[in-house]
Amino acid sequence: MSIHASADIHASAVIEPGAVIGAGCKIGPFCWIGANVQLAENVACLSHAVIRGHTQIGSETKIFSFAVIGEIPQDLKFNGEESTLEIGQRTTIREHVTVNTGTQGGGGLTFIGDDCLLMAGCHIAHDARLANRIIIVNSAAIAGHVVIEDDVIVGGLSGIHQFVRVGKGAIIGAVTMVTNDVIPYGLVQGPRGQLDGLNLVGLKRRGVDRSDITSLRAAFQMLAQGEGAFQDRAKRLGEETDSYYVQEIVNFVMGESGRSFLTPG
Template structure:
C-alpha cells in the first residue's frame, strides 16, 4: 500500500496492500479499498463505501456512504478478465450508487469524466462512457455500453437501454425509458421516451444564441418530417446553419446503426 502523507484513514477502514492513496485523501469508517485501486489527491471516501477492482479515481472526487464502485459487471459473459474503471476529477458519487468495471467485449473500460453528479441509487453499468458535467438523478440506471456526452441530465427513476448514445446537452425527463439514441440538446419525456423538442433551458443556460436555437428548431422540424439519417445527410450536404446544427448532424451520421428517438 502506498499512502501519500498527509492522508486520513480511519482505523476501522480496510485498505488492501497494493492500493495507492493520494495526498490529502480521507477514508472513513468501515470502508473497503481494494488492492488495485488508485485514489487521486483529495479524494474522500465516506463511511461504509466500497471501492474495488482496477479503479482509478481523480482528484477531489467524493464518494458517499454505501456506494459500491468498481465491482464486477452484471454480465453473464464476464469471465473475470482484467478490466478497469476510470473516474475523473471533482465528481460527487452519492449514497448507494453502483458503478461496474468494463468487459473485454465492450472495450474493457468503464469511464466517467469530470464534475459529474451521480445522485443516490443511480447505476452505471459495464463499458459505459460518460462525459463531463453529467447528472444522473436519483435511481437513474444506465445499461451496458451506453455513451453519454457532456452535460447530459438523466431524470430520476429513468432507464437507458444498452448501447444507447445520448448527445451533448440532452435532457431525459423523470420516469422515462430510453430505448434509442437521443440527439444533442434533445428533450425526451414520457414512460416510453419520445423526442419532445429541444432542451431549451439547457441551451439558454449555456449561452446559445437565439439564431442558433432557431436553426436547431428548423432542423428538428425537418427531421420530424422524414427519415433521420437521410434528412441529416441531405442537410449536411447542403451546408450547415451553425455549430450546433453541425453537432447534431455529425451525431446522427456518426458510427452507429441504432435508431433514434423521434418526435411524437
Template sequence: MAEPGIHPSAIIQPGAEIGEGVSIGPFCVVGPQVRLGDRVVLKSHVVIEGDSTIGEDTVIFPFASIGQDPQDLKFRGEHTRLEIGARNRIREYVTMNPGTGGGGGLTRVGDDGLFMACSHVAHDCQIGDRVVMANSVAVAGHCHVGDDVVIGGLSGIHQFVRIGHGAMIGALSMVTADVLPYGLVHGPRAYLDGLNLVGLKRRGATRAEIAELRSLLAGLSEGAFRDHAQSLAGQDHGEKAREIIDFILGPSDRSFLKPK
C-alpha cells in the same frame, strides 16, 4: 495506528495508491488495484475494488459500491478497468462497474458529475463531463452519454444507446433509442419533445442558434433522420447544428427517438 485522514476501521489493501490529502472514513474497503487521486473523500462504508481510478476532489458517500464485477453473464473475470474523473459527487448506494472483454474493457466517467442515490453506471459505458443522473437512474451497458446531459429520476437507458451533448431526459422515462444533442425527451416509452431550451440558455446559446436548431429539428421530423441529415451534411451550419448532424450520421446500433 491509522495514517492521518484514514479511519482505523478502514481496510486499505496492499498495492492501493492513495493521493495527498485523501480522507477515508469508517469501514471503507479499498482494493489492491485502486488509485485514489489527491483530496478524494470516502465518507464511510464505501467499497472500491478492481482496477479503478478515482480522480482528484471526488467525494463518494456511504454504501456506494465502485469497481465490482460487471453485471454481465459473459464476464469471465478478465482484466478490465473503471476510470472516474475529477470533482464528481457520487451519492449513497451508487454502483459503477468496470468494462468487459467483449465491450472494450473500460468504463469511463468524466469530470464534475453528480450521481444521485441509487443510480447505476453499467459496464463499458462512456459518461461525459458535468453529467447529472438523478435518483435511481439506471444506465445499461455500452451506453454513451455526452457532456452536460441531465437524466431525471427513475429513468432507464437501454444498452448501446447514445445520448447526445446537452440533452435532457425527463423523470420516469424509458429510453430505448438514441437521443439527439440538445434534445428534450420524456415519457414511459420516451419520445423526442423538442429542444432542451433550459440547458441551451444556461450554456449561452444565442437566439439565432436556437432558431437554427428548431428549424433543423422540424426538418428532421418530416422523414428519416439519417436521409435528411445526409442531405444537409455538405451545407454551412452553426456549431450546434453541425454537432446534431454529425451525431445522426455517426455509428450506432440503435434508431433515434422521434417526436410523437
C-alpha cells in the same frame, strides 16, 4: 501499498496491500479500498464506501456512504478477466450508487468524466462511457455499453437501454425508458421515451446565442417534418447549415450507431 503521509484514514477502514492513496485523501470509517485501486489527491470517501477492482479515481472526487464502486459487471458473459473503471476529477457520487468495471467484449473499460453528479441509488453498468458535467438523477439506471456525451441530464427513475448513445446537451425526463439514440440537445420524456423537442432550458442556461437556438428549432422541424428518411433529412441539414450546434446534431446522426434513433413524436 502507497499511502501519502497527508492522507487521513480512519482506523476502522480497510486498505488492501497494493492500493495507492494520494495526498490529502480522506477515508472514513468502515470504508474498503481494494488492492488495485488508485485514488488521486484529495479524494474523499465517506463512511462505508466500497471501492474495488482496477479502479482509478481523479482528484477531488467525493464518494458518499454505501456506494459500491468498481465491482465486477452484472453480465453473465463476464469470466473474471481483468477490466477497469476510470472516474475523473471533481465528480460527486452519492449514497448507494453502484458503478461496475468493464468487460472484455465491451473494451474492458467503464469511464466517467469530470464534474459529474451521480445522485443516490443510480447505477452505471459495464463499459458505459460518460463524458463531463453529466447529472444522473436518483435511481436512474445506465445499461452496459451506453455512451453519454457532455452536459446531459438523465431524470430520476429513468433507464437507458444498452448500446444507446445520448448526444451532447440532451435531457431525459423522469421515469423514461430510452431505447434508441437521442440527438444532441434533444428532450425525451414518457414511459417509452419519445423525442418531444429540444432542451431549450439547458441551452439558455449555457448561454447559447439566440440565433443558434433559432437554427436548432428550424433544424428540429426539418428533422420532424421534412421529406425522406430521418438520416436523409439530417444529411440535407448538414449541406445547408452554418450553425455549429446544428452540425453537432448532423454529425451525431450520421455517426456509427448500434441502435436506431428516437425520432420526433
